[in-house]
Amino acid sequence: AQSVTQLDSHVSVSEGTPVLLRCNYSSSYSPSLFWYVQHPNKGLQLLLKYTSAATLVKGINGFEAEFKKSETSFHLTKPSAHMSDAAEYFCVVSAIGNEKLTFGTGTRLTIIP
Amino acid sequence: GAGVSQTPSNKVTEKGKYVELRCDPISGHTALYWYRQSLGQGPEFLIYFQGTGAADDSGLPNDRFFAVRPEGSVSTLKIQRTERGDSAVYLCASSLSPRDDSYNEQFFGPGTRLTVL
Numbered sequence: 001a002q003s004v005t006q007l008d009s010h011v012s013v014s015e016g017t018p019v020l021l022r023c024n025y026s027s028s029y030s031p032s033l034f035w036y037v038q039h040p041n042k043g044l045q046l047l048l049k050y051t052s053a054a055t056l057v058k059g060i061n062g063f064e065a066e067f068k069k070s071e072t073s074f075h076l077t078k079p080s081a082h083m084s085d086a087a088e089y090f091c092v093v094s095a096i097g098n099e100k101l102t103f104g105t106g107t108r109l110t111i112i113p
Numbered sequence: 114g115a116g117v118s119q120t121p122s123n124k125v126t127e128k129g130k131y132v133e134l135r136c137d138p139i140s141g142h143t144a145l146y147w148y149r150q151s152l153g154q155g156p157e158f159l160i161y162f163q164g165t166g167a168a169d170d171s172g173l174p175n176d177r178f179f180a181v182r183p184e185g186s187v188s189t190l191k192i193q194r195t196e197r198g199d200s201a202v203y204l205c206a207s208s209l210s211p212r213d214d215s216y217n218e219q220f221f222g223p224g225t226r227l228t229v230l
Contacts, residue, residue: 103155
């Protein structure tokens with residue numbers, strides 16, 4: 001069984017300041033971990049993925065995440081927030097070779113001008 | 114190129130009615146997935162097709178839900194005797210054939226918003 005817990009349902013940051021969205025996972029197998037973003041009235045888009053290669057993963061739009069097995073965490077960060085980053089972010093887990101994605105409940109990111 | 118498309122974008126129906134939701138995957142993608150996203154929640158897996166066959170239907174909530182993919186491309190999610198609790202956004206995704214040692218990105222459509230009155 002596998003699951004993810006997104007620790008914050010809502011995060012607000014000022015434009016130009018760092019972003020941190022927290023995610024903890026639970027998995028019986030070596031997990032694959034992802035972050036997806038959902039902008040209003042748009043489809044889900046993959047930001048980045050971890051599949052047992054490098055533990056620091058770089059994604060699109062300046063986002064990155066670090067896989068920490070000892071802490072069972074996969075937090076998403078960005079050094080400087082942009083207004084266009086305002087969206088819903090989902091932490092997602094699957095087992096390698098298992099096609100089913102298990103989503104967290106999401107974190108809504110608000111950017112303050 | 115064209116992404117995953119879903120029709121209709123919105124569907125309003127009455128309790129007890131039958132509905133069909135359609136998904137057109139990206140051309141060449143052999144894997145197709147259905148998810149359901151209730152208000153304020155993350156998407157939940159319903160069913161996964163590899164080609165024409167359902168490889169994993171463990172997420173279908175009950176026997177009122179059924180999905181087909183007869184020619185290995187377009188898929189239809191069918192809901193019988195709809196209930197108010199079925200109201201949600203139904204998402205479709207497609208990918209290249211998954212491999213045991215890798216992950217193929219799932220590309221999501223915009224979803225169908227189903228409202229059961």
